[in-house]
Amino acid sequence: MSQEDWDAEIGGSGTPVLPFEELEMGFSGRADGLLSDCSQSISSLGAGEGPNKSKRMQDDFRVGGCFRSKDTNESLNREDQPVRFGSGRSFGNRGFQERNSIEGPSTRKGGFRGVSGSFGQSHRREEHLEGLQVIVKATEAECLDAKVRIFMGVDFTKCVTIEVLVWNFYQMSISLKAINFGTLTLTGGYKGHDEELGSGRSSWKSAGEAGGDTGPKVTYVPPPPPDDEEAIFAHYQTGINFDKYDQNIVEVSGLDPPPAILTFEEANLCQTLNKNIAKAGYTKLTPVQKYSIPIILAGRDLMACAQTGSGKTAAFLLPILAHMMRDGVTASCFKEQQEPECIIVAPTRELINQIFLEARKFAYGTCIRPVVIYGGTQTGHSIRQVMQGCNILCATPGRLMDIIGKEKIGLHNVKYLVLDEADRMLDMGFGPEMKKLISYPNMPPKDRRQTLMFSATFPEEVQRLAGEFLKTEYLFVVVGHVGGACSDVQQSILQVAQYSKREKLLEILQSIGCERTMVFVDTKKKTDFIAAFLCQEKIPATSIHGAREQREREVALRDFRSGKCPVLVATSVAARGLDIENVQHVINFDLPSTIEEYVHRIGRTGRCGNTGKAISFFDNGSDGHLAQSLVKVLSDAQQEVPVWLEEIAFSIHETGLSVPRGSFFTSVDTRKNYEGRGSTNPGEMRTSYTASAFESWD
Numbered sequence: 001m002s003q004e005d006w007d008a009e010i011g012g013s014g015t016p017v018l019p020f021e022e023l024e025m026g027f028s029g030r031a032d033g034l035l036s037d038c039s040q041s042i043s044s045l046g047a048g049e050g051p052n053k054s055k056r057m058q059d060d061f062r063v064g065g066c067f068r069s070k071d072t073n074e075s076l077n078r079e080d081q082p083v084r085f086g087s088g089r090s091f092g093n094r095g096f097q098e099r100n101s102i103e104g105p106s107t108r109k110g111g112f113r114g115v116s117g118s119f120g121q122s123h124r125r126e127e128h129l130e131g132l133q134v135i136v137k138a139t140e141a142e143c144l145d146a147k148v149r150i151f152m153g154v155d156f157t158k159c160v161t162i163e164v165l166v167w168n169f170y171q172m173s174i175s176l177k178a179i180n181f182g183t184l185t186l187t188g189g190y191k192g193h194d195e196e197l198g199s200g201r202s203s204w205k206s207a208g209e210a211g212g213d214t215g216p217k218v219t220y221v222p223p224p225p226p227d228d229e230e231a232i233f234a235h236y237q238t239g240i241n242f243d244k245y246d247q248n249i250v251e252v253s254g255l256d257p258p259p260a261i262l263t264f265e266e267a268n269l270c271q272t273l274n275k276n277i278a279k280a281g282y283t284k285l286t287p288v289q290k291y292s293i294p295i296i297l298a299g300r301d302l303m304a305c306a307q308t309g310s311g312k313t314a315a316f317l318l319p320i321l322a323h324m325m326r327d328g329v330t331a332s333c334f335k336e337q338q339e340p341e342c343i344i345v346a347p348t349r350e351l352i353n354q355i356f357l358e359a360r361k362f363a364y365g366t367c368i369r370p371v372v373i374y375g376g377t378q379t380g381h382s383i384r385q386v387m388q389g390c391n392i393l394c395a396t397p398g399r400l401m402d403i404i405g406k407e408k409i410g411l412h413n414v415k416y417l418v419l420d421e422a423d424r425m426l427d428m429g430f431g432p433e434m435k436k437l438i439s440y441p442n443m444p445p446k447d448r449r450q451t452l453m454f455s456a457t458f459p460e461e462v463q464r465l466a467g468e469f470l471k472t473e474y475l476f477v478v479v480g481h482v483g484g485a486c487s488d489v490q491q492s493i494l495q496v497a498q499y500s501k502r503e504k505l506l507e508i509l510q511s512i513g514c515e516r517t518m519v520f521v522d523t524k525k526k527t528d529f530i531a532a533f534l535c536q537e538k539i540p541a542t543s544i545h546g547a548r549e550q551r552e553r554e555v556a557l558r559d560f561r562s563g564k565c566p567v568l569v570a571t572s573v574a575a576r577g578l579d580i581e582n583v584q585h586v587i588n589f590d591l592p593s594t595i596e597e598y599v600h601r602i603g604r605t606g607r608c609g610n611t612g613k614a615i616s617f618f619d620n621g622s623d624g625h626l627a628q629s630l631v632k633v634l635s636d637a638q639q640e641v642p643v644w645l646e647e648i649a650f651s652i653h654e655t656g657l658s659v660p661r662g663s664f665f666t667s668v669d670t671r672k673n674y675e676g677r678g679s680t681n682p683g684e685m686r687t688s689y690t691a692s693a694f695e696s697w698d
């Protein structure tokens, strides 16, 4: 199968996508290119029964969308059929309405979300095609309803078999082993904007992040987190490499940095905080904590870059809480408008929720009240949470803007502004909202607030943008290399062409057994397709992406965390920050478009001194632009660099092909970043990169 066909199959990048209305019409029985596009997409998802399913599917769906008849084993060219299989189009969903929990079933289209219509006009001949598969998304209740509807819509006289498989309650995969059905009414499907994450930095926002009042009303109220002490302080063990963190060189640039501390005691935090730190199982500081805590305690602005999973969250939470305790901050009582002292923003809902839980843990037993608000949940719920008192507001940008717009939050009391995953928060996706935030007239200007930025990656252009937010005398702490991967993650890059990826994935997952694994793909549609495929292969998998309802996202994450579903298939929405115990493997089924995203993705494993493995499928056709930066990241992390990857990297270098923004030359060259920014605090060992050949690239 060619790249183009694969794109058509899963609606990958470069594939023209169809507006919702058009698709709907297409499904309603147009025997033209549009309808056939859908047919191709649906059918080519195919997973016929039996061990050679994938192989058979590849055989069946070649360039040009030929079907192979099972009975005749004869290739059916598109010309042979009343329905042509148009190329390059698929289940596009650009322009699909964003729908979350919609108030009242009557407002749903036919009781479902998303696609509605029919497909598969009568086939002229009586072939039986295997491997036709349709995925719909529905709630648990809707799944039941969906069965009824699907069966009602099918002309049974012509239909051979329809299999319905419900998994994870919320998704449904219907394998259709029939070609000769008339009108199949299929409801459900994808919602939300397409490919928010896979295609670059600019379109990051998750569903519901936009704030505003467009779209159906969201009614989801997340369940309150458990509030018993045991649950609040639940944590996982630091790993065997925790002490090795000390070997990383730490560089602090900027004027007069306060000295690092070596122990929690030196931080001189209050007793309650110390108690909470102990209950959280923290006995030793990580490097980013050693340097950042005294800097924040000294009231300085900070940009801090440290490898994934090395404790950046506590590095900003602890000193902020210490200051607030010192200042006698206590939660204000119920008020229409709250004035938090601290605002923390992060790019995804799951991450901000995690930060909130950390804040709640460290603030336990104090009068400081952290609150979390994020998109995809009922706005009224967010408002109620805020109105009950709010000192530390953890928020995703869209919901934050929404609440500020509704005047439920006053900004004039803000003393601490934290941008976690700061490079993401400042990029084209969220940058404008962040600028808007600091430009509100009642937001204290930068010289009257403390601004803190944390991430494992900081491309240079983002460092420049950050200047607008930070005081000129801010400090820049770098642990290891800017944008360097965690060295506790064993990285492998495999050359795998698109059409072989599923088989390779299966092979790997079968050999891994039930070890917790995150599989990253590049589009929302593919996320569900791969999860469905794995479920059919008896590998319990769930999925998370921006088009899933928030409730579904949280269930998926819970199932993954609990081990109920040991495989989580995700878009880059899950790439950053998520701290999930025991993730042993990350598989990049598709490599991301930037090296930063790669570093974050593989950082979901190998956290807090534990070891992990990351396997990435490198497709020569689409991933060449990453070759140089991958080589650099692998070398920096003292990983083996495949010869073929070096060759690709060098051939790109030598032929002068351009390397996209944010990759090799800008993002991982740490030296450029510190020039002229002041002092260096050497550690015991500099993690150096070994491939001397790259020197000419610097």
Ligand SMILES: Nc1ncnc2c1ncn2[C@@H]1O[C@H](COP(=O)(O)OP(=O)(O)OP(=O)(O)O)[C@@H](O)[C@H]1O
Residues within 6 Å of the ligand: 235, 236, 238, 281, 282, 283, 284, 285, 286, 289, 306, 307, 308, 309, 310, 311, 312, 313, 314, 455, 456, 576, 577, 578, 579, 603, 607, 608
């Ligand atoms: N000093 C410490 N001792 C023990 N555990 C720690 C310490 N600091 C942090 N941790 C734990 O390490 C894990 C990773 O921390 P955290 O999520 O803050 O990493 P991070 O650097 O923010 O990662 P990412 O870049 O992926 O966001 C968490 O479970 C956290 O509770």
